[in-house]
Amino acid sequence: MNIGGRVTALGVDPNDINHLWLGSAEGGVFVSTDGGTTWTAVFDGETALSIGSIATHPVDSGTAYVGTGEDNGGGFSYDGEGVFKTTDGGATWIGLGLAETRRIGRIALDPLDPRRVFVAAGGDWFSRDSSRGIYRSLDGGTTWEKVLYVADDSGGIDVAIDPANPDRVYAAIWQRQSLGSSWYIAGSNSGVFRSTDGGTTWSRMTNGLPLGADVGRIGLAVSRSSPSTVYALVIDGLGNLFGLYRTTDAGDTWVPLSAASLLLNGFSYYFGNIRIDPANPNTVYVLDSNLLKSTNGGASFSIIAANVHPDWHDLIITARGFLAGNDAGFFRSRNGGSSWDHAVTLPITQLYDLGIDRLLPQQRFGGSQDTGTLRTKTGDPSGWQTILGGDGLQCEVDYTNSSILYVENQYGQIYRSTNGGNSFVRAMIGLDPNERRNWNTPITLDPIVPTTLYTGYQRVFRSTDSAGTWSPISPDLTGGAASAVVASRDRNPGVDPDHLKNLVTGTITVVGVSPADHRVLWAGTDDGNVWVSEDSGSTWNRVSPPGPAYWVTDIAGDPFEARAAYLTVTGYRQGDRLPYVRATTDLGTTWRDLSGALPRVPINCILHDSEWRGRLFAGSDVGVHLSDDGGVTWSIMNGGMPYVVVMDLVRHDPTRTLYAGTHGRSIYSYSLDQLPPADGDGDGVDNNHDCALADPGAFAPPGEAGPLAVGMGPATAAHLSWPGFAASAGPGTIYDVAVGDLATLASAGTAAAVALACGLPVTTATDAAVPGSGAGVYYLVRARNTCAAGTWGTDSMGLERTVPACP
Numbered sequence: 001m002n003i004g005g006r007v008t009a010l011g012v013d014p015n016d017i018n019h020l021w022l023g024s025a026e027g028g029v030f031v032s033t034d035g036g037t038t039w040t041a042v043f044d045g046e047t048a049l050s051i052g053s054i055a056t057h058p059v060d061s062g063t064a065y066v067g068t069g070e071d072n073g074g075g076f077s078y079d080g081e082g083v084f085k086t087t088d089g090g091a092t093w094i095g096l097g098l099a100e101t102r103r104i105g106r107i108a109l110d111p112l113d114p115r116r117v118f119v120a121a122g123g124d125w126f127s128r129d130s131s132r133g134i135y136r137s138l139d140g141g142t143t144w145e146k147v148l149y150v151a152d153d154s155g156g157i158d159v160a161i162d163p164a165n166p167d168r169v170y171a172a173i174w175q176r177q178s179l180g181s182s183w184y185i186a187g188s189n190s191g192v193f194r195s196t197d198g199g200t201t202w203s204r205m206t207n208g209l210p211l212g213a214d215v216g217r218i219g220l221a222v223s224r225s226s227p228s229t230v231y232a233l234v235i236d237g238l239g240n241l242f243g244l245y246r247t248t249d250a251g252d253t254w255v256p257l258s259a260a261s262l263l264l265n266g267f268s269y270y271f272g273n274i275r276i277d278p279a280n281p282n283t284v285y286v287l288d289s290n291l292l293k294s295t296n297g298g299a300s301f302s303i304i305a306a307n308v309h310p311d312w313h314d315l316i317i318t319a320r321g322f323l324a325g326n327d328a329g330f331f332r333s334r335n336g337g338s339s340w341d342h343a344v345t346l347p348i349t350q351l352y353d354l355g356i357d358r359l360l361p362q363q364r365f366g367g368s369q370d371t372g373t374l375r376t377k378t379g380d381p382s383g384w385q386t387i388l389g390g391d392g393l394q395c396e397v398d399y400t401n402s403s404i405l406y407v408e409n410q411y412g413q414i415y416r417s418t419n420g421g422n423s424f425v426r427a428m429i430g431l432d433p434n435e436r437r438n439w440n441t442p443i444t445l446d447p448i449v450p451t452t453l454y455t456g457y458q459r460v461f462r463s464t465d466s467a468g469t470w471s472p473i474s475p476d477l478t479g480g481a482a483s484a485v486v487a488s489r490d491r492n493p494g495v496d497p498d499h500l501k502n503l504v505t506g507t508i509t510v511v512g513v514s515p516a517d518h519r520v521l522w523a524g525t526d527d528g529n530v531w532v533s534e535d536s537g538s539t540w541n542r543v544s545p546p547g548p549a550y551w552v553t554d555i556a557g558d559p560f561e562a563r564a565a566y567l568t569v570t571g572y573r574q575g576d577r578l579p580y581v582r583a584t585t586d587l588g589t590t591w592r593d594l595s596g597a598l599p600r601v602p603i604n605c606i607l608h609d610s611e612w613r614g615r616l617f618a619g620s621d622v623g624v625h626l627s628d629d630g631g632v633t634w635s636i637m638n639g640g641m642p643y644v645v646v647m648d649l650v651r652h653d654p655t656r657t658l659y660a661g662t663h664g665r666s667i668y669s670y671s672l673d674q675l676p677p678a679d680g681d682g683d684g685v686d687n688n689h690d691c692a693l694a695d696p697g698a699f700a701p702p703g704e705a706g707p708l709a710v711g712m713g714p715a716t717a718a719h720l721s722w723p724g725f726a727a728s729a730g731p732g733t734i735y736d737v738a739v740g741d742l743a744t745l746a747s748a749g750t751a752a753a754v755a756l757a758c759g760l761p762v763t764t765a766t767d768a769a770v771p772g773s774g775a776g777v778y779y780l781v782r783a784r785n786t787c788a789a790g791t792w793g794t795d796s797m798g799l800e801r802t803v804p805a806c807p
Helices: 742-752
Strands: 007-012 020-024 028-032 051-056 064-068 083-086 104-109 117-121 133-137 145-148 154-161 169-175 191-195 215-222 230-236 241-247 255-257 273-277 280-287 291-294 302-304 312-318 321-326 329-333 351-356 364-368 372-376 385-388 395-397 405-409 413-417 443-445 453-456 460-463 508-513 521-525 530-533 551-557 565-570 580-584 603-608 616-620 623-627 646-652 657-662 667-671 709-712 718-721 734-741 754-760 764-767 777-784
Touching: 007 051, 007 321, 007 329, 020 051, 028 051, 064 104, 117 169, 145 191, 154 215, 169 215, 191 215, 230 273, 273 312, 280 312, 351 657, 364 395, 364 405, 372 405, 395 443, 405 443, 443 508, 453 508, 508 551, 521 551, 521 565, 565 603, 580 603, 603 646, 616 646, 623 646, 718 777, 734 742, 734 764, 742 777, 754 764
Parallel strands: 007 312, 051 104, 104 154, 133 154, 215 273, 351 395, 351 646, 551 603
Antiparallel strands: 007 020, 020 028, 051 064, 064 083, 104 117, 117 133, 117 154, 133 145, 154 169, 169 191, 215 230, 230 241, 241 255, 273 280, 280 291, 291 302, 312 321, 321 329, 351 364, 364 372, 372 385, 395 405, 405 413, 443 453, 453 460, 508 521, 521 530, 551 565, 565 580, 603 616, 616 623, 646 657, 657 667, 709 718, 718 764, 734 754, 734 777
16 A cells, blocks of 8 residues: 555664664564665564564664564554564564563664663553563673563663763653553653663662653653753653653753643653754654654744654654654655655555445455545555545445445544545434444444444444434443443543553444344444344344453354354453454354464454355454364465454455455455365365365265155065255265064164165165065165265164164
8 A cells, every 4th residue: 555554663774874674563674775765574474563663783784673562552552572683684583582571662772882782671561460671681682681670560661872871771661551441551650760880770760850650651862962961751641741851961860841832642652752863952853643843952842744644653863854653654854854755665554444345346445543544446556545534444335336435433433425435424313422432333234235234332223224314223232331441540531532542441343244134133342242133133132152251353144044153352452362263053042162273363353255154264463364164274374465463354256355454564355266166076065065075976975865665566576765865965876775674673673684775876776575474674775975875864762773784
């Protein structure tokens, strides 16, 4: 895509200003050799594409360190796997450990001894542990020592080294935790620490810096031209500015700056960075929703780059200008910020949902993080444009009319277009604005009646007039606000809470319609409830599977069986990274687990193939997984796709193409013609029910033969006939016939039966022997094909008969 996405970290070659490094929120690492015009992915072989920090070597152009795990808020961000290092410009990478830290906000190298490396490790957002703080390596990352630890919910977010005296190191500790249904982003453990012996010992800076429960994220910057000058940007527990502080004596004393015009946006923990001009300690930049500049040492600020996309995460100031990363990608200015160039070759858009036009598949839509609802009319990767602002989320195209489109931005703000996305009108008449609603509120089209749509707040709503009006068709299907939002230090929950929290708030996350019977509706909630209706929503039954009540990510009805469905949930927000996929064949009365063969990562979506019974596709935090046997076994479909988070899967049936919407590497397509056909031998039975995949004459093992008819044949012979199995077991099916004496049946059972005929290609047989007066015989028939033999039937006790005939 030519849209871009969130850039979290940048680096510059010390010897070539055009050789740049870039880290993205969930797209991996890229390298540019032309100053940022074009980019090449260099990290796609790794399974941790969430990037928190990049540090380049002060001398060696080929050496760089990457800290995985973005630490800009616990919401739609992802864990890393520690620190990685390359010494050949990104051609190969070595894992250096620290995977247990999960999030890395900064890496800093000693400019005089680059073997000394510091890592600001934030730790798990969703669980408390001791794997956080400041780590140091004295051997270029071969070994690590945790040199600063404060508490099990307080990790390192920034670290900065005095360029003139590298033994003087500053570190910022941030106390934060997400607890699933509540969170906090401040605490008395947050603060600035200093070491004067190269990181061996540390002291907290308190002379002029704030203390207390409302101190949140802190960003640090050391002046290159005046190393005794250091700035600290402090955010409070609501995400607002707590204060801007400066020291001119290397941290001995700090003074607050008035910064009256430093207007931040209210979720500044998402940024929390400050930069200093390398040549002037009084020229300071604060990265927030806007990029702000001060030329008087922080006394006042003004917005620069006002016409550039907001939400700034990194800034490097070079002799040629600015290199910047924000939520829309990489930007470069060569005139002090008066104008900016946007890199349009970075495929790092973070998609939530896809809409593929069934009639015009080259027309595609995507809901994207912070870059709105996107559209391409041609399918050209360079032809995407934003057609609706905000954060784009759900996208659905009428499968009978390409002009009708339904989209939304944050918290269920639904819009409709009748001209293919050229313009939109709000489509929310009848939706209750006071109900709780999810950041990514579902929109689902009825697969039979395209004018019928469903959405969910805390109740399910239905529209029968193409979203002209909506009516509720369910009660509150969640556990309610009281169970979702517990007492916490979150002081601003609100009806539409800060989406970066991504908390459980008691909302519907999924509404599904069975493609086999559109009267069967499914609904799932963020607090773990699963519901089904068999009567178009008139009545609902709670059918939640046993186990933890986790966030429902998807429910997909089976296209072949109305009572069957597939369910995915995630416990990511509760610190559980395991996959959860379940299946039901009885409308949720019972569920079976399909997760055993999946990698140990969360599952975000599931899709059943419309041609192949039992073929499933699942989107996880590392890609797309395929099962051809109903979930018994799984394989990853990573040919050409990196190990990226997949949020949505769409199958375009007319072209047999699978589309994957990723949350970090834009959109991928996969021709299903690459996979074996659903009916490999063309015998009319899908592969999962066909025991001889290479034999078009054998479909499946035959069942029990019968009913058996016995009549009078020529010369008083017995004439036997029975229905054939050609339709189900193939035209090559043969038959065995056994005969037994009725007098021995009670005592010996059918074990005394003998063969009358074996391997008959027809469904008739003749018994010329005539029983004597008062005697009787019984007959049994069994079918066989190249797959297996059927049974001789069952006795009155329901047990399978044993017959030695025709072994």
